[in-house]
Amino acid sequence: MKKSHKKKIPKSFLILCILIVLLLGTAIFAPLLAPHDPNKTELSLSLLKPCKEYPLGCDAMGRCMLSRILYGARVSIFSSLAIVFIVSFIGTLIGVFSGYFGGITDKILSKCISIMQAFPKMILAIAIAGVMGIGIENTIFALCIVEWAEYARLSRSLTMGIRNQTFIKAARVCGESHFSIIIRQIIPNVIPTLIVNASLGIASMIMEVAALSYLGLGVRSPMAEWGAMMNAGRNYLQTDTRLVIIPGAAIFLTAVIFNLFGDKLRDVLDGRV
Amino acid sequence: MRGVQVLKRISESLIQTIILLIGVTLITFFILYLSPGNPAEKWLSGGDGHAGIVSEEAIREQEIKMGLDRPFLIQYKDWLLRVFQGDLGESMITGKPVLDELMEKAVPTIELTAVSLFFTILISIPLGIYCAVYKDGWLDNGVRFFSFLGISLPSFLISLLLLWFFCLKLGWFPVIATRDWKGMVLPVTVFVIQCSSKFTRQVRAVVIEQLGKEYVKGAIARGVKKRTILFSHVLKNCMIPILSWCGIYLGMMLGGAAVIENIFSWNGLGKMAVDAVTSLDYYLIQGFILWIAVMFLAINFIIDLLSAFLDPRIRKN
Numbered sequence: 007m008k009k010s011h012k013k014k015i016p017k018s019f020l021i022l023c024i025l026i027v028l029l030l031g032t033a034i035f036a037p038l039l040a041p042h043d044p045n046k047t048e049l050s051l052s053l054l055k056p057c058k059e060y061p062l063g064c065d066a067m068g069r070c071m072l073s074r075i076l077y078g079a080r081v082s083i084f085s086s087l088a089i090v091f092i093v094s095f096i097g098t099l100i101g102v103f104s105g106y107f108g109g110i111t112d113k114i115l116s117k118c119i120s121i122m123q124a125f126p127k128m129i130l131a132i133a134i135a136g137v138m139g140i141g142i143e144n145t146i147f148a149l150c151i152v153e154w155a156e157y158a159r160l161s162r163s164l165t166m167g168i169r170n171q172t173f174i175k176a177a178r179v180c181g182e183s184h185f186s187i188i189i190r191q192i193i194p195n196v197i198p199t200l201i202v203n204a205s206l207g208i209a210s211m212i213m214e215v216a217a218l219s220y221l222g223l224g225v226r227s228p229m230a231e232w233g234a235m236m237n238a239g240r241n242y243l244q245t246d247t248r249l250v251i252i253p254g255a256a257i258f259l260t261a262v263i264f265n266l267f268g269d270k271l272r273d274v275l276d277g278r279v
Numbered sequence: 280m281r282g283v284q285v286l287k288r289i290s291e292s293l294i295q296t297i298i299l300l301i302g303v304t305l306i307t308f309f310i311l312y313l314s315p316g317n318p319a320e321k322w323l324s325g326g327d328g329h330a331g332i333v334s335e336e337a338i339r340e341q342e343i344k345m346g347l348d349r350p351f352l353i354q355y356k357d358w359l360l361r362v363f364q365g366d367l368g369e370s371m372i373t374g375k376p377v378l379d380e381l382m383e384k385a386v387p388t389i390e391l392t393a394v395s396l397f398f399t400i401l402i403s404i405p406l407g408i409y410c411a412v413y414k415d416g417w418l419d420n421g422v423r424f425f426s427f428l429g430i431s432l433p434s435f436l437i438s439l440l441l442l443w444f445f446c447l448k449l450g451w452f453p454v455i456a457t458r459d460w461k462g463m464v465l466p467v468t469v470f471v472i473q474c475s476s477k478f479t480r481q482v483r484a485v486v487i488e489q490l491g492k493e494y495v496k497g498a499i500a501r502g503v504k505k506r507t508i509l510f511s512h513v514l515k516n517c518m519i520p521i522l523s524w525c526g527i528y529l530g531m532m533l534g535g536a537a538v539i540e541n542i543f544s545w546n547g548l549g550k551m552a553v554d555a556v557t558s559l560d561y562y563l564i565q566g567f568i569l570w571i572a573v574m575f576l577a578i579n580f581i582i583d584l585l586s587a588f589l590d591p592r593i594r595k596n
Contacts, residue, residue, distance in 0.1 A: 117298060117299070117302065118302070120295075120299055120302075121299055121302035121303055121306065122306075124299055124302075124303050124572050124575050124576050124579075125303070125306075125568065125571065125572050125575070126530060126531050126534040126571055126575065128534075128536075128537060129534045129537065129549075129552060129567075129568065129571055130568065132537055132552060132553065132556055133310055133552070133556060133564050133567075133568050134310060134313060135556075136553075136555075136556025136557065136559070136564070137310055137311070137313050137314045137556070137559070137561070137564065138313050138314065138315065139314075139315055209430075209431060213433040216433055216435075217433060217434070217435060217537075217538050220435050220538065221537060221538065221541065221553050222557060223556065223557075233433075233435070236435060236436070236439065240439060240542075243439065243442065243443050243447060244443075244447050247443055250436075250439050250440075250443070251440075254433070254436040254439070254440075257433055257436065258431060258432055258433070258436060261431040261432075261433070262427075262428075262431045265427065265430065265431050
């Protein structure tokens, strides 16, 4: 029965899946793929143009650009994945709880959501990350604090949409506990939309992590990160745009792939539901 | 009857805003506590980080002076009372009152915001409506492609590329922005690229949603002209969501785009915020966050009022 309704998965989606796997693979196996130590400075190689040994050349400190981009992928991709994972988990929990129980629980929780959403996200993230000090873990913390509300709001409204439907009432009449209803009825119904939303959120997280790093509030100094690399390259904009364009292109391409993936995922899941 | 309805809505909205305001001030005040450093020490060392020079006793004394030795809620209450009197403390770096500093830096940001928002609206609303009406046409596809690019491009990449091309390569604009139209062109361009990419999509989506509603089918069946349906039915219903997005963009822009202002050396709130954060100017950070959040709430309140007047469901009741 189920199989006959199954739509064929479009080819473009499979290609995007492969690209995502490649990106993740690059991030995981960066130490194996990188031709040089990303943090080794060699001032004689400063601003070296791309050549055989250094395919993307060297930065101002004579560090291999390719190795730094590969290692940077780790920080950018894993930290954004971590943020999206944490905020979707917390946001979904709070949103579902608030939407399902309603009443005073909902009043308090939805006020908390509104309060968080009264701050412009980037500004609050800058303030939190800045006050807590430089370091990728603080960046992740700051972005989690500002991002969860949006996810909570979405899962709350989704939950409220199905809360009063017959199958929930039926489950209740059959004596299913609230906890079990949330786990077995509510969550499976809201999860497709939340997954699409989360996958679309990855790209914007990559850019926000990079933006904080660009402002000098992300990773600590020698660590390779795309936004921080652009910040370092900014001073050489006039002589060598490569230092800005290469990490910029890395951010852009990663964001494009994740955004396209999210868009296609929505189409695929919409086709199913 | 209508007056009562609107009044009720206004008072509800006002109460909501006040509750949010309390929450916002609490969080703003709490941010200071996230710091691993000691604000009193920071105050004494004047932001240069000569922490070693300051003696323990002096730090204790300063802590008492700043009220840091008292319980959190009492500190919060004292701070709130001072804030209501317009006293946000003094900048730890320049020693000027935070409020003066904010006022001074708000002007360039407001200028930038006004121009950017104007162009964003001018581009996005007509384009979004057009794309919704001629869905899947060549312009719609083109706009979708470019707005996708706009969403995937980080603002600092666009800014740096524009800076490189127009300031360094062509020399059309000064590298360090001047406070006139010439200095404004590039930051506004980045703002407009970023915001109109999103806004056009949002307008398009809401118009498409309205066009699919039953009342549109009914109107077509009754033989109402398409033009009339679009302009006097559909767009009226789209007005409220579009208006509230305009409010969100306005609030976002008034916060000053930290990255954009920094790259173009536009001396507004966004640049000030980053400078305050890097030099750990706690009171300035606090004051700034509060200012932004209050602005955001005020804008939302006004938008709410406008919607109350615009919403035919409230009007006709």
